[in-house]
Amino acid sequence: MDIKEISRRLAEDPWQGKLEEVLELVGDDYVAHVPGSAEPFRGKEGFRAFVTTYQTGFPDGRITIDDQIAEGDVVATRWTGRGTHTGELMGLPPTGREITVAGITYSRIADGKVREAWVIWDTLAMMQQLGAVPETMPVRTT
Amino acid sequence: MMVAPVSLETMFGPSPQSRYMPCAECGASVDRAGAGPHVCDTERLLDFHLFQLREEIATFDAELAAWLVSAHGRFATWIAERDRHGGDEGRRRG
Numbered sequence: 001m002d003i004k005e006i007s008r009r010l011a012e013d014p015w016q017g018k019l020e021e022v023l024e025l026v027g028d029d030y031v032a033h034v035p036g037s038a039e040p041f042r043g044k045e046g047f048r049a050f051v052t053t054y055q056t057g058f059p060d061g062r063i064t065i066d067d068q069i070a071e072g073d074v075v076a077t078r079w080t081g082r083g084t085h086t087g088e089l090m091g092l093p094p095t096g097r098e099i100t101v102a103g104i105t106y107s108r109i110a111d112g113k114v115r116e117a118w119v120i121w122d123t124l125a126m127m128q129q130l131g132a133v134p135e136t137m138p139v140r141t142t
Numbered sequence: 143m144m145v146a147p148v149s150l151e152t153m154f155g156p157s158p159q160s161r162y163m164p165c166a167e168c169g170a171s172v173d174r175a176g177a178g179p180h181v182c183d184t185e186r187l188l189d190f191h192l193f194q195l196r197e198e199i200a201t202f203d204a205e206l207a208a209w210l211v212s213a214h215g216r217f218a219t220w221i222a223e224r225d226r227h228g229g230d231e232g233r234r235r236g
Contacts, residue, residue: 084169096189096194097164097169098170099164099171100161101162122160124160125158126160129163
């Protein structure tokens, strides 16, 4: 399995009921850097915790791969995530809204396992779609 | 003191807006750059409204279940059952 395929499975498979299987592709030394998270996610349990957070918020969620570029042991995967917000997400009560979000995962893969990843996606767009970020906000004027 | 709405763009300069936004009526993700107006799917529309009412529906179900086992509820059930059988009997005779 080449690194593009490993990256593709890491992105898509957890959303197809294959989270446990895909953990075989996560190194024990895995470190994931995610915007908005104070600490990186580490190891298989970190991978599981990250995915589970979003699967709780979007139980019908799915990821589709739009493009991939690989060089050496690094692969960049551009993806689109879609799902309906029917579960609590980071304190946000369910809204029933369907969202679409674009992102890129930049992964370093060695010996058939992902060792480090930078997962960057449009969190502002996600929050706008969930109504957590208002398009206008009141400010005080004199 | 007055409070006036000010857009994020006014406050912070141009701020990116999501290309996709959920339809206010049915909750479906709509591509604002897409061709043509969005048309709500009937099933999606119903699901979205039922989802918004889920707490009221759960409350109603619980209250109905409690009422059905109360004295009034049990009597009403008995009357309804009697009338149903009476109706069947009436139809057979007719």
